[in-house]
Amino acid sequence: MAEEVIKLTRKKGGTLKDKVMEILPEGGNLNLCLTCGACSSGCPATGLHDMDPRKFLRMAALGMDEEIKNSPWIWCCSMCQRCIYVCPMKIDIPQLVFNARKMVPREERPKGILGSCDMALRSDTCSAMGATEEDFQFVVEDVLAEYQEAQPSFKDMQAPVNKQGAEFFLNQNSREPVTEPDEMVPLWKILHLVGADWTYGTKGWAAENYCMFMADDDAWKHITEVKAKAVDDLGCKVWLNTE
Amino acid sequence: MNSDWNKELGVKFTVQDPCQLVRKSFGDPVADDLRYVVKAVVGEENFIDMTPNKSNNFCCGGGGGFLQSGLPEERREYGRIKLNQILATGATYAITPCHNCHAQVHDLAEHYEAPYHTVHLWTLIALSLGILGPNEREYLGDDLKEVNMAEWESEY
Numbered sequence A: 001m002a003e004e005v006i007k008l009t010r011k012k013g014g015t016l017k018d019k020v021m022e023i024l025p026e027g028g029n030l031n032l033c034l035t036c037g038a039c040s041s042g043c044p045a046t047g048l049h050d051m052d053p054r055k056f057l058r059m060a061a062l063g064m065d066e067e068i069k070n071s072p073w074i075w076c077c078s079m080c081q082r083c084i085y086v087c088p089m090k091i092d093i094p095q096l097v098f099n100a101r102k103m104v105p106r107e108e109r110p111k112g113i114l115g116s117c118d119m120a121l122r123s124d125t126c127s128a129m130g131a132t133e134e135d136f137q138f139v140v141e142d143v144l145a146e147y148q149e150a151q152p153s154f155k156d157m158q159a160p161v162n163k164q165g166a167e168f169f170l171n172q173n174s175r176e177p178v179t180e181p182d183e184m185v186p187l188w189k190i191l192h193l194v195g196a197d198w199t200y201g202t203k204g205w206a207a208e209n210y211c212m213f214m215a216d217d218d219a220w221k222h223i224t225e226v227k228a229k230a231v232d233d234l235g236c237k238v239w240l241n242t243e
Numbered sequence B: 001m002n003s004d005w006n007k008e009l010g011v012k013f014t015v016q017d018p019c020q021l022v023r024k025s026f027g028d029p030v031a032d033d034l035r036y037v038v039k040a041v042v043g044e045e046n047f048i049d050m051t052p053n054k055s056n057n058f059c060c061g062g063g064g065g066f067l068q069s070g071l072p073e074e075r076r077e078y079g080r081i082k083l084n085q086i087l088a089t090g091a092t093y094a095i096t097p098c099h100n101c102h103a104q105v106h107d108l109a110e111h112y113e114a115p116y117h118t119v120h121l122w123t124l125i126a127l128s129l130g131i132l133g134p135n136e137r138e139y140l141g142d143d144l145k146e147v148n149m150a151e152w153e154s155e156y
């Protein structure tokens, strides 16, 4: 039974694949596919929305940018890079997926990612859950005081905020201070026992960066710069992100 | 830090290699370091590796924004490979050293009603050190709710 004939919509030049090849070293090897299928056989997203990485790459090679842009599959690839790892030609398929996300108009990208990115852009905390500088500092100090009291062997434990010149600047995912603050404590205890000189910052404390997943280059660059500046302003040497 | 607390109990653990930490950043050496720590904490005989693992590990499906992309059915279908990998080890705990992995691997267990718990690495390090209090055991199962409890004065 014959399937419907695929009509190629390719315009001259400037396809998704051409653009991605310009930004990747060696063009991301996007023209070197052997169609061996190693990528697809080891990709957990294979089969979702009738797509797999090899097929995706073939479609890009054929200039089927419209079909690619409209496939929800571009939001099902987790950017895990396993396909690159197993590919004999080391072809960078996730970079292609990332740039396909950029072709979708910003307001039409997934609401959850969009909302988290926009929330993070609203303040210097970079929190996707909208927790403020004051909220964060209050929760940390409140939880610390409870533990200092309840656990005698940790009465001297600290969870510094904005400690100038500390060696380590520690980021914190918003989920803990907002919904399960006790989960922050085991790491504090370990840092205390090993005598680490660390600090949180009221600015740039949130570890998550959804703007990157959204493929909004300006926004994720902004978020990263705000956080890096927070680390520099406190004069910390090492930036720790537990994401 | 040692694994004495688990000598008699014999609770079994496996570990998820986070793509971001292992394959995408530091490769197999950091995966080896991770196993060194895990084995020190739970006991060598109580650690069971998934297959494949380290740089060749499968992603759990929590990365790349998948958790917030509004595609939960697809995300859980994607995660079935990870679920089956964990179940094949027979371990009752999956250690997830990444925040995203924790959220996804935990959700997979809830959704598929799988018999394993999902824990952060720091929780287990603190447990083995005997400094984990009663309120830091949200993700531990009933079997470990009381084990190696920290010295603790007041309930609040």
Ligand code: SF4
Residues within 6 Å of the ligand: A032, A033, A034, A035, A036, A037, A038, A039, A040, A053, A054, A057, A083, A086, A087, A088, A089, A090, A091
């Ligand atoms: S593994 Fe590489 S060479 Fe093989 S089909 Fe996939 S992209 Fe092509």
Ligand code: SF4
Residues within 6 Å of the ligand: A039, A042, A043, A044, A045, A046, A053, A076, A077, A078, A079, A080, A081, A082, A083, A084, A093, A094, B059
């Ligand atoms: S990066 Fe995307 S396409 Fe490649 S293996 Fe991972 S999920 Fe599949």
